[in-house]
Amino acid sequence: MPYKARIESDVIKIWRILNARMRLTDDEQKKYLYLEKGFAGEVQFDLYTEKLHSKPLILNDLLLESNNSNLQIDSTLMFPKTIYLFEVKNFEGDYIYENGNFYTFPGKGKEIKNPLDQLKRIKSLFRQLLQTLGYHYNVEGYVVFINPSFTLYQSPKDEPIIYLSQLPRFMKKLNELPCQLTKQDKELADKLVALHQIESPYTRIRPYKYEELKKGPTCHMCQSSSLSVCGKKLVCNDCGCEVLVESVILRGVGELRLLFPDMRITTNLVYEWCEGAGSKKRISRVLSRHFSVTGVHQWAFYE
Ligand SMILES: [Zn+2]
Structure with a gap:
């Protein structure tokens, strides 16, 4: 059982209703499907973390504020002394890693938002938050590519990436970690859950009116x-x-x-x-x- 469960966001729920009841533009549809896919990938990752018998504290989908910036962490595993952060990506198809950037491949070679940069940012902000709260933990972070149809050409060897094929081995490693959680670990988990922010969905959705919905x-x-x-x-x-x-x-x-x-x-x-x-x-x-x-x-x- 996760310490903080993952629930479907109101943003996805609203998009889903709008999609069924009005004509979305291609861009809106893309945005909506990206959210659905991202959520499905996170749920897929949860199937692995929930099976860990070392029983770390699992905090799913945290939205926190640190140093005046928002940070969203797909999955957080708290072990004594070390906290693991995961950025889960449900990308499908072929991509290429070139000069530190990610591009779709072959196609037009469109550059996409670099998940490794995203992870770096999350890690740094999370560390700052721990410091503000007065806790000392090692923070490790990984980008997880959860989709079985994802390929990254020229994949970097020295970056914190976990592919689906590596996930069972990685989980096995986590299972071997000592996991005697202390009062302090639980205290921090409670603080993080309390700091979790609920975002208003309405600012993230196109405006809509009752009259225009089917x-x-x-x-x-x-x-x-x-x-x-x-x-x-x-x-x-x-x-x-x-x-x-x-x-x-x-x-x-x-x-x-x-x-x-x-x-x-x-x-x-x-x-x-x-x-x-x-x-x-x-x-x-x-x-x-x-x-x-x-x-x-x-x-x-x-x-
Ligand atoms: Zn049906």
């Missing part, structure tokens, strides 16, 4: 909007999965709250958002079962 329920598995009502269930015409109308309505409320935190949840609003999923009466019944109601008749809203 209404109607979407499949929770494949985001398809082609669903048929079948008694108490909705069946996805694309992937075949079934879900209770009640869950669809609750999911709709969750989407509305996430997308429009200032909007009041009313029967009419949910009816429109979940168009075709059920009658107003049914929606009102579900809402009153799960939320408390304020006001009456057409002025009633749910919290």
Whole structure:
């Protein structure tokens, strides 16, 4: 069990809803898919760290501030005396390392953001943070390329890179480290978790309006909007999965709250958002079962 679990960010959740309900530009779509892919890669890496039987403290996805800069660490493993930081990359395809830079390969040879530089920056800011907090640990950092279809030509031998094929061996090494955690290790972990910042998702997403979003329920598995009502269930015409109308309505409320935190949840609003999923009466019944109601008749809203 990680000491701090990884959860899907609201930014990804909002992009996913927008992608299903409006036409994103190619650039926006790219940005959204990059986030989905990055998250999938991190989850993949978690499968390795969670299996460590040396049981270090695992802090996933920390967003911290140090020296007036933000630093985001995909994965942090705390052993006594040494803390390991990981920058996980889910790059796919061929790349080349030339003069200390990363380029796509062969293609146009577009330069990409150097993950080794990113790691260096994270390490340095993290060390400064430890110093400010008054702790002394060795800090090691690695860039992990988690995708099985990733190749780096002219890969540097002396840089802290771990390829997927090397990951089992690396984990084995971590398993052999002594890991008698002290009170001080836990204290620091608690401090880092407390310092973790929750970023508002709305500044990182294009602006959107309720009116421009396509209404109607979407499949929770494949985001398809082609669903048929079948008694108490909705069946996805694309992937075949079934879900209770009640869950669809609750999911709709969750989407509305996430997308429009200032909007009041009313029967009419949910009816429109979940168009075709059920009658107003049914929606009102579900809402009153799960939320408390304020006001009456057409002025009633749910919290
Ligand atoms: Zn589906």
